[in-house]
Amino acid sequence: MGTNNVVFLELIEWMDDTGQDIARRFPQEGSGEIKFGAQLIVRESQRGVFFYNGKAVHVFDPGRHTLKTANIPILNKIMGIPWGLTSPLRAEAYIVSTRIFPNLRWGTREPVAFKDTEFGLIRLRAYGVFNIQVVQPLLFINSLVGTMPSFGVTDVADYLGRVIVSRFNDFMGEELKTILELPGRYDEWSEGLTQRLRQDFARFGLALDQLFINAVTPPPEVQKAMDDRTKLGMFGDMNRYMQLKAAAALEKAAQNQGSAGESMGMGIGFMMPSLMAQCMGAALQQPQGVPQAPSSSPALSCPECHAPIRPEDRFCPACGHQLVVFTQCAHCGKNLTPGARFCPRCGEKVETQPPQSQRCGHCGGENLPDARFCNHCGERLQS
Structure with missing residues (x-):
């Protein structure tokens, strides 16, 4: 893209060679003077977001789009004389990848405290993988990307991993009494934990596609x-x-040689049918587990009426609710218009600063704002 030319128009497109970037800003260095008539190429697995004079103007679907700004070739240099030949009409374009980013790892850096009814207070380690996808490009840029020239999965995976560990700790405290019940419940817990985390991810315009628990390991003595x-x-x-x-x-x-071995072998011949019948009867009495087909990830739904929607929909086909999200209410999740001071659904004041973390009253450990159990001592946090 030629950002320093005088006459030629820009051609904006993005081909990610690394596979690790989620969003890329154009131009990469500072703000730009994207000219009237510049072309934006958005591919099937991408969405384009256009900012003009510091405000988001439009979200572009896949295809070729013509950008219309007040930066006209040659004239923009003349108009920018008082600003050192730099046009004050600034424009930027972001291209966001909407493909699924798989195999992101989560795990406990330090053992998580858990109160077991059989073994008392123990510390567990857990780890697994999860997949994410950007479903609200504009909300994703406003909440996470900001003005960064590029944004990759490594920039967000660490924080999301901490959120998963905190929710996993809460989930264990409510669903598990002793780790003796843990084997065979990984699939059930993965589904329940995914449902609980979807709202946390939606605040950043992300969808949790799948989450898997690979292992939960107690200390050696346990x-x-x-x-x-x-x-x-x-x-x-x-x-x-x-x-x-x-x-x-x-x-x-x-197997021994001699007459004694032969006599014993004859005895075995008479006894084997009885032993086989007893073993087969015991095996038939044991209940056999029926494998369950893995549940597929639920489709996207409207946050207002919960009707099914597609990723490219801008309005809900059932209720007409606007799906392009600028920001959301921290209390009820209602989509908010730019500059809103109070939520139109619950009436709560819109928080301009992120909620502060809460400290445990027993050990003083730091936890996420709405965590229910302490990650350090396992005690229930005071609400």
């Missing part, structure tokens, strides 16, 4: 205690244990 309990459970049915030991002894004796 793992040893769990192994001991597992061994006791294995030997709970002494009849089966004695049958297995007897079968192993008979098989070993049958």
Whole structure:
């Protein structure tokens, strides 16, 4: 793009070679003098946002678009004489990638405190992966990108990972009593945690496509205690244990040479049908788990009437609600118009500053503003 030329118009397009950038500003250095008639090329996996004189003007869908500003070639240099041949009519264009960014990692940097009914206060480590997608480009730029020349997944993954860990801690405190119940619940927890986090991500114009919990690991001493309990459970049915030991002894004796081994082998032949029948009967009595098909990620819905919408829709086809979000109410999530001081839905005053983090009254640890359990001591936070 020629930003320093006098006559030629700009051609604005973006091809991300790294695959790690979410948004890119044009021009890259400072503000620009995008001329009248400049061409903006937006591809299928992108959205374009045009700013003029510091204000967002329009969100562009995929295609070729002509930008109309007051910066006319040659004349803009004459008009900019009092400002050092720089036009005061500033314009910038942002191109935002709307593809899904997969395999972003989240995990606990420090062990998270959890009050277990069986083992007392223990510290757990957890980690997994999640996928994000930009669904509100304008809200994403206003809330996260700001005036940065480029914005990548590494700029936001660390903060979102902290949010996931905090919500995961709250989820454990409400859904789990002891880690002995943890195996086999990863899929159920992943779905529940995804539903809880979608509102947190929506405040930044992002959608949480999927979230997976790979592992939740207790400290070594707790793992040893769990192994001991597992061994006791294995030997709970002494009849089966004695049958297995007897079968192993008979098989070993049958391998010995001589008349005794032959006689023992004949005895095994008579006893094997009985042992097999008992083992098969015990296996049939055990309930078999039925695998469940993984649930697909729910489609986008209107925040007002919850009707299904498409990513490219600007208004809800059911209720007409405006889907292009400038900012949202921190209390009820209502879309707010630029300059609004009070929310039209709940009447709360619009917060201009982000909410402050809250400290635990027991250990003084710092947590997210609306966390329910402390990440440091596991105690419930006072609301």
